[in-house]
Amino acid sequence: MLFEPLTLRSLMIPNRIWMAPMCQYSAAPDGPAAGVANDWHFAHLAARAVGGAGLILVEATAVSPEGRISPADLGLWNERQEKELARITEFLSEQGTVPAIQLAHAGRKASTDRPWRGGGPVDRVNGGWQPLAPSPVPFTEGHPMPDELTTTEIRRIVDDFATAAQRALRAGFQVVEVHGAHGYLIGQFLSPHSNHRTDGYGGTFENRIRFPLEVVDAVRAAWPDDLPVFFRISATDWLPEDRGWTLDDTVRFAKELLAHGVDLLDTSSGGNAANAKVHTGPGYQVPFAARVRAETDLPVAAVGEITDPHQAATILATGQADAVLLGRELLRNPYWPHQAARTLGVPARWPDQYRRAV
Numbered sequence: 001m002l003f004e005p006l007t008l009r010s011l012m013i014p015n016r017i018w019m020a021p022m023c024q025y026s027a028a029p030d031g032p033a034a035g036v037a038n039d040w041h042f043a044h045l046a047a048r049a050v051g052g053a054g055l056i057l058v059e060a061t062a063v064s065p066e067g068r069i070s071p072a073d074l075g076l077w078n079e080r081q082e083k084e085l086a087r088i089t090e091f092l093s094e095q096g097t098v099p100a101i102q103l104a105h106a107g108r109k110a111s112t113d114r115p116w117r118g119g120g121p122v123d124r125v126n127g128g129w130q131p132l133a134p135s136p137v138p139f140t141e142g143h144p145m146p147d148e149l150t151t152t153e154i155r156r157i158v159d160d161f162a163t164a165a166q167r168a169l170r171a172g173f174q175v176v177e178v179h180g181a182h183g184y185l186i187g188q189f190l191s192p193h194s195n196h197r198t199d200g201y202g203g204t205f206e207n208r209i210r211f212p213l214e215v216v217d218a219v220r221a222a223w224p225d226d227l228p229v230f231f232r233i234s235a236t237d238w239l240p241e242d243r244g245w246t247l248d249d250t251v252r253f254a255k256e257l258l259a260h261g262v263d264l265l266d267t268s269s270g271g272n273a274a275n276a277k278v279h280t281g282p283g284y285q286v287p288f289a290a291r292v293r294a295e296t297d298l299p300v301a302a303v304g305e306i307t308d309p310h311q312a313a314t315i316l317a318t319g320q321a322d323a324v325l326l327g328r329e330l331l332r333n334p335y336w337p338h339q340a341a342r343t344l345g346v347p348a349r350w351p352d353q354y355r356r357a358v
Contacts, residue, residue, distance in 0.1 A: 001316040002309070003346045006054075006323060008263045008299070010226035011174055013098050013323075014349070015054035016316060017337045020266075020303050020327035021102040021177070021232075023059045025072040025114040029127050035062065035075025037084040045088055048330055049095040050351055052337030056097055057230075057266075057325070058085070060104035060179050063160040067105035067185070070112050071127045076103065076164040082171045089172030096349060100175035102232065103164050103219070105157060107185030108133035108146040108194070134189045134211075135196040140274035154201065154211055157185070162218035169223065176223055177230035178215055178262075182271030186212045187234055190253070191245040191272050209253055213260055220261040228263035230301075235269045235288035238276035245272070247288055251295050258298040265292055265300045266325065280304075283311060290320035301325050309340035 006013045026040045027033070041058075048056055062068040062075040075081050089099040111128035112119055121143050122128030132153065133146035149157070165176050180186035188194040189211045195202045201210050220229055233253070237244030254265050267289040270278050285304035293300045302321035306312050312324045329336055341348035350358050
């Protein structure tokens, strides 16, 4: 099943080996080129398209300058960013890969440094900015106190997501994913660990999902009816059930997402609680996707330490997911899909220029 197409709305994705969104922290941090994709992004993404990935999700791309995780993140709030991404989507499409993009706002985890420089907060003197959040609760010790968003600011961010989706369409993307995982802004609203509001956006489950669904509705309205919208979720905060977002919450929320026009749930976990104990291992997040798939009608993609072709094929064959997303494994080996095809005895979709290597 790894190499069977998957159709969502009118879009046929040629196989079910997809590249997960992974920040490269490689855009210019300021000036006219801030947030603009460059040669690094082109080479990085093009290699995985040549390598046979059926769908490539471009890294978390901020819908506004203050929504970036780091000053070096990609953005999609102006025409230059849109134009440079179009150069990439054109090449991906030429290789038979579906170009997709993840739209994001980092919330209280914004204004941090590149991971290889420690990943700590960046202050205003060094090009940083004041983070925003559902509630004035820092991500962890040493991080700044974020400003609590007003309802007016919340509405503006919803509009930013819709505008970014329109830009993504003009740039040639065929799938847009709303980033609600890993402790960034939308996930911060979902979880009682980070959302301490007492207005219509906090407290009850229904209130905590209000902003995420407003974003989904705005993106869905801005996106063509015949093209799919994905949502990335952290299925659990890895906290005790009375302190954070849980898998039960995810299943309940997935049904709401389906009703609001989401076509697939990209099922990850963690990232919202700095000191949570995450139990990792091969395919450790697959059971989260499997439960959503078993208890709802929403298609799911599984991600997390999926490294072996037989492992990936079994996930699909046993009905645990509709597709698999590879992250670090595709960083190590851009040609994993082609090599998986050979391992499983399936004809591979090699580019003509590389056929002599088959």
